[in-house]
Amino acid sequence: MPQPTTSPSSTSAPTSDPDATTVDRLLQAAAHAFADKGFHATTTRDIASGAGLSPAGVYVHFGSKEELLFNLSRSGHESALRLLRSAITDGPTPADQLANIMGRFSEWHVEQYQVARVVQYEHHHLTPEHHAEVLALRKEMDSLVRDVLDRGVADGAFTVDDSADTALALLSIVVDVARWYSPTIRRTPAEIGSTNAALALRLVGAER
Amino acid sequence: MPQPTTSPSSTSAPTSDPDATTVDRLLQAAAHAFADKGFHATTTRDIASGAGLSPAGVYVHFGSKEELLFNLSRSGHESALRLLRSAITDGPTPADQLANIMGRFSEWHVEQYQVARVVQYEHHHLTPEHHAEVLALRKEMDSLVRDVLDRGVADGAFTVDDSADTALALLSIVVDVARWYSPTIRRTPAEIGSTNAALALRLVGAER
DNA sequence: AGTCAGACTAAGCAAGCGCTTAGTTACCGA
């Protein structure tokens, strides 16, 4: 059966949006594969066919498989950082800021769970230079959360023993979403976000 | 410089206890490598040289690399389950049981962090049959924690919206230890355990 | 019409992979 108006017939089924640019399709296919099987179990042929290209087509746009990982990891960390910053900006009080962080960041981990998995679990496979670059972004994320806790403690809204330990536990709840989440799960992103926001407020003694 | 009384001179430095049996040295070397680089980035040559064997030596004791992973994953899950069960048995009240679970299981994730990483992050690379087997053990772990929460709610000790969601968040705090922990960190296993136990009691509204 | 740059592919290379084969060694019971 001939297919009237479809793009250049490829032998394998692409996994990414056929209307996106080639670079974006490669990034989507790489994110999909890295999240699903991990960086080392993913072959450049997987990525190429996921983007509807021949194996060599990858190297027109990216110099190596690691460069694809770095591109995804860096932009993923940057978008996570932007999200955290605006969650803080948009909240008048530390309690609002923390609820925003936990709610929105949890939703992000659900809705972008493939990118989130790459961000949280694949950065070890970067070259030392690239790894150092994303580690700096990760530290910044940690300290943004800790600062919210410290401000909440300072104005008496939160009761917290150690803000570093508590920030780590809060981020654990969020980050771990990328581990257990599956698209087959019934809970919606908004439900997961509001659950985690409520749990967080309890954890810092800011019941309302 | 000749080395007087060392065992059969191998070209590469073994990473595991030289006094252990060969099977145990292989399991140790595999756990070390899988935790450090992941299943797919680990080669059977890495494991063999880590155990002080030639590449072929692995196959005297294990039929495949995946069999090594399954062996580690299954025994790791079983020891985690035993730990959870005794944490519950040893606690007179749900609050004690929860504190035991969070404290001891966190310590386990620190002290056995290589096995814990394999348990928490590498089970996807098992064959479908082996994967199903460890998934059953994982579900059992989840429901043990949820049952403690339900009993605490029933006798009025805990205040919890949804015991499944809360159990997941509690386990997230523990499981995530295997992600962020590094032997270079200053906090002791006992400190991490008691911090997480205290946070958990707060999360379920059982302040004491 | 001619040219030239960029996107892409067919073919394939060198290296590394999981695992096997054939053989050696050490040890144990008869």
Place this chain on the structure above:
DNA sequence: TCGGTAACTAAGCGCTTGCTTAGTCTGACT
């Protein structure tokens, strides 16, 4: 002293890997 068994290695097989090379095609600019 011997035959048998289990642990182990040297060598290497067939395959897959990340990536390259040489070339084709398309479209924009002159």
